[in-house]
Structure formats: C-alpha cells, structure tokens
Amino acid sequence: MATIRDIAKKMGLSVSTVSRALNNNQRISTRTRKRVKEVADQLGYQPNYNARNLTNREANAVGVIFPVNNRVVDNIFYVGLLRGINEELTSRNYVLSVAIGNSTEQVLENVKSMITGAQIKRFILLYSHINDPVINLLRHQPVDFVTIGKPAAGQKWPYVDNNNVRAGADGTRFLIDQRHVLQPIFAESSNGWPYELDRREGYLREMSRTNRKPVIFSVSDQDDDQLSRLIKANPQMDGAVATDDYTGLKLYHRFKTLYPNREIEVVGYNNSLPNELTNQHFHSVDLHPTEMGQAAVQLLFEKPATQIANAVKHTIVAHSIELA
Amino acid sequence: MATIRDIAKKMGLSVSTVSRALNNNQRISTRTRKRVKEVADQLGYQPNYNARNLTNREANAVGVIFPVNNRVVDNIFYVGLLRGINEELTSRNYVLSVAIGNSTEQVLENVKSMITGAQIKRFILLYSHINDPVINLLRHQPVDFVTIGKPAAGQKWPYVDNNNVRAGADGTRFLIDQRHVLQPIFAESSNGWPYELDRREGYLREMSRTNRKPVIFSVSDQDDDQLSRLIKANPQMDGAVATDDYTGLKLYHRFKTLYPNREIEVVGYNNSLPNELTNQHFHSVDLHPTEMGQAAVQLLFEKPATQIANAVKHTIVAHSIELA
DNA sequence: CTGAAAGCGCTTACAG
DNA sequence: CTGAAAGCGCTTACAG
Numbered sequence: 001m002a003t004i005r006d007i008a009k010k011m012g013l014s015v016s017t018v019s020r021a022l023n024n025n026q027r028i029s030t031r032t033r034k035r036v037k038e039v040a041d042q043l044g045y046q047p048n049y050n051a052r053n054l055t056n057r058e059a060n061a062v063g064v065i066f067p068v069n070n071r072v073v074d075n076i077f078y079v080g081l082l083r084g085i086n087e088e089l090t091s092r093n094y095v096l097s098v099a100i101g102n103s104t105e106q107v108l109e110n111v112k113s114m115i116t117g118a119q120i121k122r123f124i125l126l127y128s129h130i131n132d133p134v135i136n137l138l139r140h141q142p143v144d145f146v147t148i149g150k151p152a153a154g155q156k157w158p159y160v161d162n163n164n165v166r167a168g169a170d171g172t173r174f175l176i177d178q179r180h181v182l183q184p185i186f187a188e189s190s191n192g193w194p195y196e197l198d199r200r201e202g203y204l205r206e207m208s209r210t211n212r213k214p215v216i217f218s219v220s221d222q223d224d225d226q227l228s229r230l231i232k233a234n235p236q237m238d239g240a241v242a243t244d245d246y247t248g249l250k251l252y253h254r255f256k257t258l259y260p261n262r263e264i265e266v267v268g269y270n271n272s273l274p275n276e277l278t279n280q281h282f283h284s285v286d287l288h289p290t291e292m293g294q295a296a297v298q299l300l301f302e303k304p305a306t307q308i309a310n311a312v313k314h315t316i317v318a319h320s321i322e323l324a
Numbered sequence: 325m326a327t328i329r330d331i332a333k334k335m336g337l338s339v340s341t342v343s344r345a346l347n348n349n350q351r352i353s354t355r356t357r358k359r360v361k362e363v364a365d366q367l368g369y370q371p372n373y374n375a376r377n378l379t380n381r382e383a384n385a386v387g388v389i390f391p392v393n394n395r396v397v398d399n400i401f402y403v404g405l406l407r408g409i410n411e412e413l414t415s416r417n418y419v420l421s422v423a424i425g426n427s428t429e430q431v432l433e434n435v436k437s438m439i440t441g442a443q444i445k446r447f448i449l450l451y452s453h454i455n456d457p458v459i460n461l462l463r464h465q466p467v468d469f470v471t472i473g474k475p476a477a478g479q480k481w482p483y484v485d486n487n488n489v490r491a492g493a494d495g496t497r498f499l500i501d502q503r504h505v506l507q508p509i510f511a512e513s514s515n516g517w518p519y520e521l522d523r524r525e526g527y528l529r530e531m532s533r534t535n536r537k538p539v540i541f542s543v544s545d546q547d548d549d550q551l552s553r554l555i556k557a558n559p560q561m562d563g564a565v566a567t568d569d570y571t572g573l574k575l576y577h578r579f580k581t582l583y584p585n586r587e588i589e590v591v592g593y594n595n596s597l598p599n600e601l602t603n604q605h606f607h608s609v610d611l612h613p614t615e616m617g618q619a620a621v622q623l624l625f626e627k628p629a630t631q632i633a634n635a636v637k638h639t640i641v642a643h644s645i646e647l648a
Numbered sequence: 649c650t651g652a653a654a655g656c657g658c659t660t661a662c663a664g
Numbered sequence: 665c666t667g668a669a670a671g672c673g674c675t676t677a678c679a680g
Binding site: 087 | 325370371372373374375377378383385388390395396397399400402403404406407410411414417419420421422423424425426430433434436437438440441442443545548570571573574577580581584595596598599600601603
C-alpha cells in the first residue's frame with residue numbers, strides 16, 4: 001500500500017519527481033529514475049489505478065464485448081481470444097473488462113457505462129455483425145475499437161481476421177496432398193456466414209486448379225435426412241471440407257453409418273472438438289484464436305503514426321493444420 | 325460528462341448534498357433526493373467510477389478468475405457463467421474484470437495487480453482446485469471470494485455448486501422412467517473429478533433402489549479399444565449415464581458402430597453439445613451455468629449478517645433435464 | 649436538513 | 665534537473 005508519497009519522503013524527493021521518474025519522464029536524470037524505481041520495488045509499490053485513471057481521464061482497461069446471440073460452441077473460440085487479449089493487456093498494465101448480456105439493450109447499457117462511468121477508451125468486439133447497434137454506438141464515441149472478423153463490404157474499421165479463402169484452399173489441398181483424397185466435397189451451413197463464403201471460394205479455387213469437379217453440400221440444421229440423401233447422391237466422395245468442426249463431424253458419422261466399411265477424411269475449422277470425439281480421420285484447421293486476441297490488442301494500441309493513410313488497419317492471423 | 329458539481333450549481337445546492345442525495349442518504353429530505361435525481365437524469369449524469377473508487381478505496385469491479393489448465397470444451401460452461409455473473413453485476417453497477425493466463429505465475433500477477441492496483445475486493449473463481457496458489461493468495465488478503473464448485477473435503481470457503489449426487493440419480497432415473505432403459509451403465513473418466521464421484525454415487529443409489537446391477541465404465545482418453553471391449557463385455561446394456569457429454573457421445577457412436585441395428589439411450593451433463601452432433605437418443609442434464617454465475621454474485625454481495633455462524637456459505641443450483 | 653473543507657493518490661502546467 | 669501547487673470527481677467527518 002505504499003504510495004508515491006512514501007517513496008518521495010523516503011528519498012527526500014518531491015512527489016512530482018517520483019511520479020515523473022516512475023513514468024520514465026526524460027526530464028528526470030537517469031540516475032534518479034533508476035534509484036526511484038529501486039525504492040519503489042523495495043517498498044512493493046503498486047500504482048493506484050483509480051487515482052491515475054482519474055487524473056488521466058482514461059481507464060487502464062479494454063472493454064471486451066461478446067455478441068448477444070451466439071452458438072454455444074463458439075464459446076470455445078471466445079475463451080481462446082480472451083487468453084490472447086489478456087496476455088497482451090497484462091504487459092501493458094491494462095485490465096480486461098467484459099461486456100456480455102442477453103439482449104442488445106443490456107450490452108448497450110453495459111458499454112455506455114464503460115465509456116462514461118469507467119472512462120474506458122478502447123474496445124474489442126468478439127464479432128463483426130452488420131448493422132450492430134453496439135458498433136454503431138462506438139463509431140460515434142471518442143473511443144477506439146477493433147473487431148474480430150472483418151466488417152461486411154462497404155463498412156470500414158480496424159479488424160483482425162484469418163485469410164479464410166486461403167484457409168479453405170489449404171484445407172482442400174491438405175486432403176488431396178496429404179490424405180490422398182480424390183474427390184473432396186465441401187459442406188457448409190445454410191446460414192451463409194462470411195467466413196463460409198470465403199472458405200468455399202478457397203475450396204473452389206483449389207478444385208479448379210487440380211481439375212476436379214467441385215460439389216457443395218448445404219447442410220440444414222433442421223432436415224436430418226437431407227444430409228444422408230446428399231451423401232448417397234455422391235457415392236464417389238472420399239473426403240470433405242466442412243465449414244466448421246460440427247458440420248464435419250456430423251458428416252463423418254453419417255457417412256460411417258451409411259457405409260460402415262468405407263473410410264472418409266474430413267477437415268473442419270476451429271479445433272473446437274475434444275479428443276474424445278475425434279479420430280485420425282478427422283482434421284481441423286486451427287485459426288489460432290489466442291494470436292488473434294493478441295493481434296487485436298496490438299492493433300488497438302498501435303500509434304496513429306504507423307497507420308497507413310486511408311487504409312483500414314487490420315491484421316491477418318495465419319491459420320495452420322497439423323500434419324497427422 | 326456532467327459531474328455532481330454541475331448538478332449542484334444548477335440546483336443551488338452544495339456538492340455534498342448532491343452526493344448524498346444520489347447515494348440515497350437518509351439525512352437528505354426525500355423531496356431534495358427526488359429532485360436531485362431528476363436533474364441528474366436530465367443532465368445525463370453518470371458517476372465517474374475512478375473518482376468514486378479512489379475515495380472509497382474499493383473498485384466497483386469483481387475479478388473473475390479462469391483456471392490455468394482446462395479442457396477446451398469447458399469454455400462453453402465458462403461463458404455461461406460469465407453471462408450470469410455480469411447480469412447480476414450490472415444491476416449493482418459493478419463491472420466484470422477477467423484474470424486469465426497460461427501459467428499460474430501470470431494469473432497470480434494478474435490477481436495481485438487487481439487487488440493492490442485496481443483495489444478489487446471481490447473475486448469469483450471459475451474452478452475449485454485443491455492447493456491452488458491463487459486461492460491460497462486470496463485467503464490471506466482482505467478480500468472476499470466465491471468458487472464455482474465446492475472445495476475439497478477439509479477446505480472451507482463460500483461456493484456455488486450443483487447437487488451432483490442428485491444429478492447422477494436424476495439422470496439414471498430419467499433413463500429408467502422416461503426412456504424405459506432396463507440396464508443403464510455409468511461411464512466416467514479416469515480422472516476421478518469430484519463431480520464424477522458424486523454423480524456416480526447418485527447412479528449407484530438409484531440402481532440399488534430399483535434393484536439393478538450397476539456397471540461402471542472407466543473410460544480412458546488414450547486407449548481407444550478399451551471402450552469397445554467394455555461395450556462388448558456388457559451386451560445387456562441399453563442405456564448409459566456418462567459424466568460428461570463428450571464421453572457420452574463417444575460411447576454412443578462406439579456402440580452404434582458395434583451394433584448398427586440396436587439403439588441406446590444416453591444421458592450426459594452440461595448441455596455442451598451443438599444440435600449438429602446429437603439426436604433424439606442423446607440427452608443432457610443442464611447444470612444452468614448462468615444461474616450459477618448469478619448465485620455466485622449474490623453470495624459475494626450477501627450481507628455478513630445473513631450468514632449463518634460457523635457454516636460455509638454456499639448455494640446449490642438446481643439442474644434439470646428436458647423431457648424429450 | 650444542508651454546507652465548507654479535507655482528502656483519496658495520482659499527473660502535469662508552471663516556475664525556477 | 666527538480667519542486668510547489670492545482671486539479672481530476674468523488675465521499676464523509678465535522679460543524680451548524
């Protein structure tokens with residue numbers, strides 16, 4: 001509970017000097033800075049953030065905003081992001097504040113209170129929806145924010161994302177080159193999420209490059225028979241790229257039920273399945289959520305000077321797939 | 325950006341009176357309190373938490389601590405907890421601060437900085453490990469904390485948990501009564517987690533009550549054949565209670581592969597599987613993480629007066645299983 | 649029932 | 665290179 005006052009008293013300096021020394025102000029001699037820091041360590045000094053934030057009119061916190069509606073399974077990804085975000089924040093002496101709620105109104109209130117009450121000036125959104133009221137709010141406030149996932153066409157703000165086109169192509173190539181699959185199909189949901197479109201494009205590109213005939217499965221959550229029909233209609237398939245691990249695993253099991261004696265190689269995305277549920281024929285492209293979280297913080301703290309004029313700041317995090 | 329000063333000036337009152345009125349101090353007349361609040365609303369007043377926390381020597385924040393090592397799939401549960409926690413915090417004008425890291429050292433540093441730097445006095449741990457350094461730290465600091473999951477025998481601190489013995493019994497009874505299963509087996513991991521022991525006890529109790537012969541599968545993550553052997557050794561089984569959804573689903577698929585023409589009813593725990601992966605023969609006991617999060621906050625803010633002397637404060641959250 | 653004043657622990661313009 | 669002083673926006677003991 002030592003304060004800068006205690007340090008000042010002990011060293012016969014003024015609080016101004018101690019404050020400046022701790023903040024590495026060039027106007028204080030190197031020697032004094034060093035000595036002040038030593039005494040601070042010795043006394044176990046920890047700055048009182050509430051006092052500091054009050055003077056600075058800015059909190060040493062980043063608001064991390066969860067989407068209102070999400071698939072339960074995406075939670076796996078979110079916690080990976082939190083890990084990466086907090087790792088970068090800790091080294092900057094920042095803390096991670098969460099905004100999460102069951103309705104847009106709740107989250108909006110939460111964020112407003114973060115801005116005006118807690119004086120938080122930086123935010124990371126774990127999603128990038130179109131026409132999102134929270135994003136709209138942030139755009140009209142004197143705050144910075146970064147989204148996980150690129151904004152829809154026509155919208156511009158800083159973001160972190162994977163290269164999903166390449167991820168789609170890489171998953172396809174993995175099956176062909178590494179697993180010797182001849183006719184991989186592509187399975188997507190009927191929702192048409194942006195990342196699905198991109199991965200599909202990558203798949204199509206790779207199929208065209210290798211002179212293969214592409215086949216797209218649009219898998220409905222509702223109609224359970226539909227998937228079986230699709231599989232039966234494509235007896236030549238010996239592999240599949242699925243836009244997510246769940247669709248991939250469902251496809252795998254359906255295939256095995258229909259053809260117990262045949263094998264199929266499947267690639268999904270996100271590394272979101274526990275070992276309990278997979279085997280050596282199931283693969284997943286790792287999107288590296290921890291690195292995405294780190295990149296988001298780096299973007300958020302980047303000096304404006306390093307920004308390229310008229311360009312949208314963003315970071316593309318590399319994905320990877322493990323060779324079995 | 326209005327301050328209490330602005331309100332005071334506008335109303336011809338002192339800042340003391342405004343501050344007291346906003347804090348509902350009885351010494352201020354009801355009429356003045358009402359008028360002050362009206363003007364505050366009108367000016368869009370939001371208290372500056374940094375100033376308030378500085379004077380109060382306590383932050384309006386709860387630290388939420390993640391375990392260092394966890395199964396990726398548990399993340400689903402954690403986000404549910406966050407939702408419940410934040411819902412209760414918002415109504416108390418508190419914010420949620422996250423401590424998460426890749427090593428115990430990181431998390432310890434994080435928590436220490438929360439205590440001395442941010443002046444956070446209340447914590448919720450999303451786990452309840454034995455001999456945990458973070459818990460040991462919190463016990464020796466002037467802070468309050470609650471864990472999700474009951475402490476091991478011999479340890480005492482406030483916690484929120486389910487009644488896992490009953491949850492084990494209820495899952496078993498559900499299979500017998502609702503799904504007409506005759507010989508449910510019980511599948512657990514080889515880790516011997518406390519909740520597994522409790523659920524197993526509930527299963528055993530229910531089997532004994534209905535004069536059935538219990539069978540326990542200890543499912544290893546490593547040995548893939550072992551599960552098949554267990555299934556083959558118990559051809560009479562027509563249902564299973566698994567300590568978690570993943571073990572349950574794995575068991576289901578293994579069974580179907582071995583006996584494609586037979587059906588089996590399975591109960592897991594946590595509601596952690598997406599619809600994509602389950603069907604009408606798979607059931608899950610919902611542990612209501614959101615309610616657990618809410619209960620944790622309530623416990624944390626409970627007045628000491630309402631605590632029962634010499635008893636460990638805790639809340640048991642009811643589980644539930646949906647009738648298909 | 650209300651107010652003047654001190655103080656929480658910092659930062660920083662101003663002065664030397 | 666260092667310091668005295670003001671101020672950030674609150675709360676609360678003291679006084680009336």
